[in-house]
C-alpha cells in the first residue's frame with residue numbers, strides 16, 4: 149500500500165524517516181500545504197495553530213527542494229524562541245536522517261556562539277535561527293545567504309510581538325530577491341498582514357482551521373473565585389485531577405516563581421520557567437517536564453512560547469494574559485498532535501467580560517465550571533488510588549520473598565479489612581486536609597469591596613514570621629528557588645518554615661517562622677558564599693530602608709498572597725501534609741533531587757549555574773521581555 153506521505157509527493161528516504169517517528173497519516177495542515185509548497189514556486193502564508201504538525205508541513209517540502217549535494221545555506225527558518233528553534237532543528241534532523249550529506253544548524257542566543265560558527269563553517273544547507281543571534285552572525289560576516297532559496301517565518305505573530313521586526317528586515321535584506329518566503333502564524337494581526345504584503349509576491353494563502361480559532365480539540369473552562377482564593381483554587385483543580393500534566397501561566401516572573409515555590413512547599417511536583425533563570429536552569433526544567441518527571445510547569449508567556457510537549461492535559465491560566473491573542477498561544481500547549489486538552493481560566497468576577505471577549509476571538513464557548521468541594525476531591529483521589537492499586541505492576545520475583553511475612557502480619561484481618569486499611573492510609577490525609585475546606589466558588593459581584601489581588605496582598609501582614617535581611621541577591625545569580633534552598637540548607641529548616649522571599653539586587657529579605665529564627669541565625673554563623681561571609685540580620689537592624697531604591701517595595705510583598713492560605717491551612721495542601729514530611733519530606737525532595745528549584749545549595753559552589761544569563765547577544769530572546777512588549781498587541 150502506498151504511504152499517504154508518498155502520495156503527497158514526499159520521497160522514500162523522508163517517508164521512512166517520518167514513519168520511524170510514528171507519523172502514519174499527514175495532519176490536515178500537512179495534507180493542504182505539502183503539495184502547494186513542493187512546487188517551490190510561490191510565496192505562501194499559512195494561518196495555523198501550533199501543535200498541528202506545522203513543522204513537517206514546511207519541513208518535508210523543504211527537504212525535497214534543497215540540493216544536498218551543495219553544501220551552502222539554501223533555506224533559512226526564523227522563529228521567535230530558542231526552544232522552538234531547537235525543536236524545529238531537531239525535527240528537521242529527524243526528517244532528514246536518511247538523506248546523505250544533509251546538514252541542519254540551530255542558531256540561537258544564550259548558547260556558545262563559537263560552536264554555532266564552527267557548524268556553519270563546516271557547511272550547512274538549512275539554518276534554523278532566532279533573529280537576534282542570526283543578526284549577530286551576519287554582522288560577523290560568518291554566513292553567506294546568497295544561495296538561499298527559501299525563507300520560512302515561523303510564528304510570525306510572535307516574532308513581531310517580541311519586537312523582531314527590524315531584525316527580520318535586516319536579515320531578509322541579506323537574502324536574494326528571488327527567494328520564496330513561507331510565513332506561518334497562529335493569528336493574523338495587521339502587522340503580519342503588512343509583512344505578507346511587503347515581503348511577498350502574490351502569496352498562496354491557506355487557513356488551517358478558522359482564523360484566530362483555537363484548536364478544536366481543546367475545551368475551554370473558567371472558574372470564578374475571589375482574588376484571595378486563587379491559589380487554593382489552583383490546588384483544588386490540581387487535586388481533583390490526579391493525573392494532571394499541566395502548564396500553569398502567570399503574568400509576571402515574580403508570580404511564576406511565587407506560585408511554583410508555594411506549590412513545591414505544599415508538596416506538588418512543580419517548577420518555574422521564566423526569564424530570570426539561566427539558560428541551563430531553563431533547560432533542566434524543560435527536560436524534567438518533557439520526561440514527565442514534573443507534573444506542573446509554572447511559566448510566563450515568553451518562556452513557554454513554542455514549547456512542544458505532547459500529552460499536556462491542561463493549560464491553566466492562573467492570570468489571564470495581558471494581550472488577548474496570547475490566550476491562543478497559551479491554550480495551544482495542550483490538545484497537540486490530535487490529543488484533547490482543557491484550557492482553564494481562574495478569574496475573579498470582574499473578569500467575566502474578558503471571557504466573553506475570548507469567546508468572540510476563538511469562536512468557541514467557555515464552560516463555566518464549579519470548583520469541586522473538598523468531598524469531591526477526596527472521592528476522586530480515593531478512586532484514583534484504588535485504580536492505581538488495581539493496575540500496579542507487581543514485581544513477583546522481588547515481592548515473593550516477603551509475601552509469607554506480609555500474610556502473617558495480616559492474618560487476623562479479613563480481606564475487606566485489609567482493603568479498608570490500605571485505602572485509608574491515603575484517604576485519611578485527604579480527609580484531614582479537606583474536612584473543613586471552604587466553598588471557593590464566588591458569584592459575580594463577590595469581589596466588591598475586595599482590593600484585588602495585589603491590594604489584598606499588601607493588606608495582609610506576616611504574623612508569626614520574622615523578616616530577615618541577607619547580603620546576597622540576584623546579582624549573585626540567586627533565583628528565589630535557589631535562595632529558598634540556601635536558607636533551608638544552611639538554616640537547617642524545612643521549606644515550610646520560610647515565608648516570603650524578597651529577592652533584591654545585592655541583598656534580599658526573607659521571612660522565617662518566629663520560632664525557627666534563632667536556629668537560622670545559628671546556622672548562618674559561619675557560612676561563606678563565593679569567598680564572602682554571608683550575613684543575616686533582623687530586617688531593620690541595619691537601619692537599611694527596606695524599600696529604598698527598590699521598585700518592588702518590601703512592604704508590598706510582605707503579606708504574600710499565598711502565605712495566608714498556607715499558614716491558615718495549617719501547613720499546606722494534603723500532598724505536603726504531615727505524613728509525608730515526617731516520613732522524610734519526600735514531597736520536597738522530589739524537587740530537589742531532580743534538579744529543579746530545590747537543588748542542593750550548600751553555599752559553597754555555584755558551578756552548576758553556568759555563566760551566561762540568557763539574552764547574551766540574542767538580546768530580545770528569552771525572558772527579558774516578559775510582562776509583554778504589548779504596544780502592538782490588542783489589549784483587553
Ligand code: AMP
Pocket residue numbers: 170171172173174175178197198199200201202203204456458484485
Ligand atoms: P508541530 O505543530 O510541528 O509542532 O507538531 C506538533 C506535534 O505533532 C509534534 O510532536 C510532531 O512530532 C507531531 N506530528 C506532526 N505531524 C504528525 C503526523 N503526521 N502524525 C503524527 N504526529 C505528528
